[in-house]
Amino acid sequence: MAYAALVSLAQTLKQVQVEDCVQVLFGGTKEHESLHENIMRLVKFLEEFPEEHAPAVRPLEEATRDAAYELEDHIERYVTLSDKFLHESTDNEKNTSLITLKDTLHKHIEGVKSLIEHVGSILEVATEVKNAFTAEDSSIRSDTSSSASGSSRHEPSEQEKLVGVRNDLIQIMDRVTGYESNLQIIPIVGTGGIGKTTLARNVYSDLLIEQHFDVRHWATVSQEFRVREVLQGLLCKEGEATEHAETLIERVYKNLKNRRYLFVLDDMWHDEVWDRVRRAFPDDNNGSRIIITTRLSDVASAVDSLSPLHRMEFLNEDQSWDLLRERVYGQEHCPRQLEEVGKLIARNCKGLPLTIVVIAGLLKVNKTKDYWASVAKNINEAIATNDDKFFAILSLSYDNLPHHLKACFLYMGIFPEDYMIPANKLIKLWVAEGFLKPSRSENLEEVAEEYLVDLVNRNLVLVTKKRSNGGIKFCGIHDVLRELSIKRGQDEIFFQHYKFHYTSKSNLVQVPNIQRRWIIHTSVGSYLDNIQISPTSTLVSPIRSLLYIYGHDIGILPSTPQFCLLRVLDGLKIRLKCLPDEIFDLVNLMYLALTFDYSYTSCFPARVTRLKNLETLITNDPYGYTSPYSMSSEIWKMPQLKHLVLRRGSISPILANEEFSPSFSILHNLQTLHVVDLPLTVEVILRLPNLKKLKVKYGSRKHYQTNGINNLVYLHQLQVLNFELAELPYDLPNIYSFPRNLRKLTLRGSWIPLEKMFIVNSLPNLEVLKLMENSVEGGKWEITDEFPSLKHLEMESINLNEWIVESDHFPCLERLFIRECCYLKEVPESIGDIATLQILTIKRCNSGVEESARRIQEQQQSMQNDDLKVHIVPVPSETAY
Structure with a gap:
């Protein structure tokens, strides 16, 4: 982890620009620049050093990591405390706290100077090591074409393709679609990484399966299951977080009654889950099915002793090689000179699909015989020295x-x-x-x-x-790979999970001062008054990130003096009753995400400007029904902001007498803005020159300026726009205009007349168009001009009854989704002639739309066009609710 520590330190050095700090800490600008140069030389050393020799320099890497961490701690602590010193050193210079503060600052200065010398000595050793290996191995060079250090720009690979388990797929499909009318439980059992989830996902996503069942749902149970969350996931809409499990069971049962359903309960570790939720599943003798995947045979047997287990076996040598070759080369042939060593690697993976897939990821980046031979050797050595052969093989994926x-x-x-x-x-x-x-x-x-x-x-x-x-x-991430990342993360002093369980009393928790990042797990109802660091180091605290996982009404926030160097505070998963003032003392924050009750905070405090490093600010209301709060107009004094996401929050407008005040900045760095009731004035728009993503919703007429939407054309860098009107304004604009660079446009409640949709057609770069509820007005949409770049089109709950279109109007369309358009008579036959179309999905529309979609499917199949997939999800029966 030396590389990450060095890169972080380099960025910290660049941020220290105050002349006094540079002079005191480093001795001057020249010395400051020299330190930064040495850090980057160490970064380059790590980038260029060959991985096959990496074990020889592991001690050097650890020493580099520790030095970088400690040096960064001293620098950031000094900068933070010196700012505090300037605020507190007023008249009383002999104040005891100020004297202590001076002493602490001096210790940090001495620590920085000592560590600068240490970094220099580490660089000398690294240079000697590099020269030694360069003399005997010419492979150390920065421009190696087969090196794994370059990042791929390819599109994400397909994750769910099955190789070697075709028989398993056929057997499960037969059981799912079988003629047995009563509810069938299908347990799939096998070791971690053998492909249980992939097999279930292929069944679940099959087009025939989708059309066979009225309801499908996927729930991952895992080791840290929460029955309430599993039950809520089975409902169309989530219930209240405090809703009793028995009530949820009744709601699920009613929702599923008389409907043919397919559920997958993936990765079940406890039969207790099934014991608590099984009453939620009615057996209406209509062919409903439940698939359960687990690595524990006793859990599968406990679910239903009458259901035969489907046990997945390891792949044989031929299947292993087929999977490895397919993952590395796809449909291409493997070169003959690599086939022998490739088969050896596949055989040594011992038939576990996960290890084969992960090792294939290594082989893809360097397809030379020498590299493949080194991988084969490493696998053999890993197996020989580790009892858990699969975990040892997977570790190579991290080491390489x-x-x-x-x-x-x-x-x-x-x-x-x-x-x-x-x-x-x-x-x-x-x-x-x-x-x-x-x-x-x-x-x-x-x-x-x-x-x-x-x-x-x-x-x-x-x-x-x-x-x-x-x-x-x-x-x-696969759970086995997650276990690997957790183990190595702890070893590398990268992060640590801390779990706190329910207690009826508030409590104070002490945790060791070691890791850089803390992940806090809390059970429902837990209440922590505070977290303190165990005093293993009284000088500096290494904590940079605090991320909370789960929780409800929890009064838990860091003690500011001990957590003053925090960069990341993610409290979005916990519910605070109000916005704590202590947050604004964490002046090093770059990422802040909080969920709190807006009803206690009518306006986000102006003190937010103290967070001078903050780049991402995300807020959320846990209840969603309170009135929106307003962000102070001081937000316009934070030019460093990149992402501002205020769910149900608005930005206070700049007052007329402040419009040209130099204290209000143009937010050049802001890329993402998600707010409600944004004033679409020219003055506001021009302060957002580089905005790329905008999501804005108007909750009432009074906040919407009729012609404000036309000012959006001045957002020349905008690529994604999500625009919603919750209420119909008094006067709709005569014409809509949008930024020319838009790539994705989502409209809801905009009431654009269909005859004026040529405004959208004219956007040359538009790739995604989503026309949601009340986005357009009129019953007939006749398209006369093409959408030149459109790849994805969605129409949902719009009052469209007639659609006239030719195939050449959509030269690039790949995906078409039509949902709940109950007035639409049919899908135009010309849609099937769009050469690029891959997916046509119809959900909950009338029978005319369904029949026309089936005709398109039959026509394309008769023309040997198997590329077009048609999905039809019918309207649920009236008895469903």
Whole structure:
């Protein structure tokens, strides 16, 4: 983890620009720049050093990591305390606290000077090591084409393709679609990583299965299950967090009554879950099915002793090689010179699909015989020295990662087991953590996205859901790989999980002062008054990130003096009754996400401007029904902000007499804005020149300026717009206009006349268009101009009854979704002639739309067009509710 520590330190050094600090801490500008140069030389050393020799320099890496951590702690602590000293040193210079503060500052200065010398000595050793290995191995060079240090720009690979388990798929499909009318339980059993979830996912996602069942739902149970969450997931709408389990069971039972359903309960560790939820599933003798995956035979047997277990077996040697070759080369042939060593590698993976897929991720990045031979050797050595052969093999996937990806992989272990991780959140967290190396041609968000795609292509991260434009929306990690990331993360002093359970009394928790990141798990009803660091180090605290997992009404926040160096505070999963004042003393924060009751806070405090490093601010209301709160107009004094997400929060407008005040900034760095009731005045719009994503909702007529939407054209960098009117305004604008660079447009309540949709057609880069409830007005949509770049079109709950379109109007369309358009008579036959169309989905529309979709499907099949997949989900029967 030396690489991540050095990159973070380099960024911290660049942020120390105050002349007094530079002079006192480093001895001057020249010395400051020299230290930064030495840090980057160490970064380059790690990037270029060959992985096969890495064990020889592990002690040097650890020494480098520890020195970088300690030096960064001293620098940041000094900067923070010196700012505090300036505020407190008024008249009484002899104040005891000020004298103590001076002494502490002096200790940090001495610590920095000592560590600068230490870094210099480490660099000397690194240079000697590099020269020694260079003399005997010419492979140390920065431009190696086969090196794994470059990031891939390929699209995310397919995660669910089955190889070697075709018979398993056929057997499960037969049981799911069999003629037995009573409720059938189908347990799938096998060791971790053998492919149980992949098998179940292929059954669940099959088109025939989707059309066969009225209701389908997937629930991941995992080791830290919560029965209430499992039950709420089975409902169309979530209940209150405090709703009793018995009430939820009744609601689920009523919702499923007389409906044919398929449920997958994935990764079940406890038969207790089944004992508590089984009464929620009615048996109406209509062919409903429940698939359960588990690695424990006794759990599967306890679920239903009458149901035969489907036990998944390890792959044989031929199947193992087929899977490895397919994951590395796809449909291409493996070169003959690699086939022998490739088969050896596949055989040594011992038939476990997960290990084969992960090792394939290594082999893809370097397809040379020498590299493959080294991987085969490493696998043999790992198996010989480790009782858990599979875990040992998987460890190679981490050890062989390029340095810039190691911290990103370890970070996946922060999230709960089987958690669907929002890619946007993950990227923002990576950026705030500081371990991403900046690129001259890309911003850090783009670098992070590139790293995520690289991890996906290496089969270390799963894509669980894609965006409408094909990008990654949610991702995850296999639980076995998560165990690996947690173990290595603890060893690398990268993060630690802390779990606190229910207690009837408030309590004070002490945890050791070791790890850089803390992940706090709390059970429902837990209440922690405070967290304190055990006094293993009285000088500095290493904590940089605090992330809370689960929880409800919990009064838990860090003690400011001990957590003053926090960069990341993610409290979105816990519920605070009010917004704590202590937050605004955490001046090093770069990422802040909180959920609190808006009813206690009519306006977000102006003190937010104290957070001068804050780049991401996310707030949420746990209840959703309180009135929106207003962000102080001081937010316009925070030019460093990149992402501002105020769910049910608005921004106070700049007053007329303040419009040209120099204290109010143009927010050049702001990329994401999610607010309600945004004043769409020219003055506001022009202060957001580089905004890329805007989501805005108007809850009432009084906040919406009739012609304000037309001012959006001045957002020249805007790529994503989500616009919603909750109420019909008094006067609709005569014409709508949108920024020319839009790539994704979502409209709801906008009431655009269908005859004026040419305004949307004219957007040259538009790839995704979502026309949601009341977004358009009129019953007939006749398209006369093409959508030149549109790939994804959704129409939901709009009053469209006639749609006239030709296939050449959509030259790039790949996906068409029509949902709950109950007045639409049919899908135009010309839709089937769109050469690029891959998916046509009809959900809960009338019979005319369904029949026309089936005709399109039959016509395309008769023309041998198997690329078009038609999905039809009928309207639920009246007895469903």
